[in-house]
Amino acid sequence: MEDHMPLVDIRDLKVAFDGVQVLHGVDLTIEKGEAVGLVGESGCGKSVTWLAALGLLPKKATISGQVMLGRDDLVIASQRQLESVRGRRIAMIFQDPSSSLNPVIRVGRQIEEAIGLHRGLTGKAARAEAKRLLELVEIPDAGRRLDNYPHEFSGGQNQRAMIAMALAGNPDILIADEPTTALDATIQAQILDLLARLRAEAGMAVVFISHDLGAVSEICERVCVMYAGRIVERCPTAALFRSPRHPYTRGLFGAIPRLDAGRERLKPVEGTVPEPGKMPRGCAFSPRCGRATEKCRTSLPILSRLEEDCDVACFHPVLEDAPRHSSRKSAEALSMLELI
Numbered sequence: 001m002e003d004h005m006p007l008v009d010i011r012d013l014k015v016a017f018d019g020v021q022v023l024h025g026v027d028l029t030i031e032k033g034e035a036v037g038l039v040g041e042s043g044c045g046k047s048v049t050w051l052a053a054l055g056l057l058p059k060k061a062t063i064s065g066q067v068m069l070g071r072d073d074l075v076i077a078s079q080r081q082l083e084s085v086r087g088r089r090i091a092m093i094f095q096d097p098s099s100s101l102n103p104v105i106r107v108g109r110q111i112e113e114a115i116g117l118h119r120g121l122t123g124k125a126a127r128a129e130a131k132r133l134l135e136l137v138e139i140p141d142a143g144r145r146l147d148n149y150p151h152e153f154s155g156g157q158n159q160r161a162m163i164a165m166a167l168a169g170n171p172d173i174l175i176a177d178e179p180t181t182a183l184d185a186t187i188q189a190q191i192l193d194l195l196a197r198l199r200a201e202a203g204m205a206v207v208f209i210s211h212d213l214g215a216v217s218e219i220c221e222r223v224c225v226m227y228a229g230r231i232v233e234r235c236p237t238a239a240l241f242r243s244p245r246h247p248y249t250r251g252l253f254g255a256i257p258r259l260d261a262g263r264e265r266l267k268p269v270e271g272t273v274p275e276p277g278k279m280p281r282g283c284a285f286s287p288r289c290g291r292a293t294e295k296c297r298t299s300l301p302i303l304s305r306l307e308e309d310c311d312v313a314c315f316h317p318v319l320e321d322a323p324r325h326s327s328r329k330s331a332e333a334l335s336m337l338e339l340i
């Protein structure tokens, strides 16, 4: 019997820009059809992880480690191989639709181009497929809207059009990088519903990059928390909400009002993420951590198994549960807050 092979297996991924290291060895697996959240404050390396995986970083970036997609290692793949992976096997969407949609080309034409590129369809067949995709992402009157320019779409509709383009190549995995951050709460919820539905229907894996733990909990069954270029906690979503173990994760939850005690004073994590190139010795979180000891300031904790399916990189993980975050209700409360 063949060994189990995840859809994507990222091993010890490191990235430096002009000699300054920003990713310090990320290990992450994505299984077929699963939804994984990647959360953490701005600058902790969420986007760089996937831009590196897809060969989309500028030339000044130095990358090491492995990004296994099946038996192919994308870190050593040629540009030609990467081009055949992007969109067709792994698609990525961003917060700002203007990064993918050209304002002077009709929406339908752009989707047709993506269909042509990835699946070789042209003419009427591409047009029909573009209409199907716009319908799939729930744009009303899709046939007519194909002829609109992006400025004739609302923000949420542009986001949907971008998702339709991303689906043009039938990817195995969709990387959604803050896809809802710029949208108001109602549209945000609709886009999350759409991603969840597409995932269920297409059997596509989704990696959801976000600051918003609440939004992540809506669609992801697993969450990876990143801090300063490393994964510091990796857990099923339910377990993470029941008992965040890393003091940083707990700090992120601390920025949230308590449900059982009215409105608590918000306690965001004090201090800021260290700049790349100015990392403290030992654990990068130690200068901000109330539990840090001398050991934390001098040695680096590695990500290791703490309990079933939960990995934590901390010498002094929090072992008490956090009952106030155990319910779906708390997840809903969380979704109302941006964590940074």
Ligand SMILES: Nc1ncnc2c1ncn2[C@@H]1O[C@H](COP(=O)(O)OP(=O)(O)OP(=O)(O)O)[C@@H](O)[C@H]1O
Pocket (backbone or CB within 6 Å): 017, 022, 040, 041, 042, 043, 044, 045, 046, 047, 048, 049, 058, 276
């Ligand atoms: N092209 C680049 N050149 C130099 N440094 C970069 C470049 N792209 C990213 N970085 C640095 O890499 C680090 C990780 O950035 P990244 O964008 O992955 O963070 P993030 O967690 O996705 O944050 P955000 O939520 O703000 O997008 C940051 O310190 C950032 O300044």
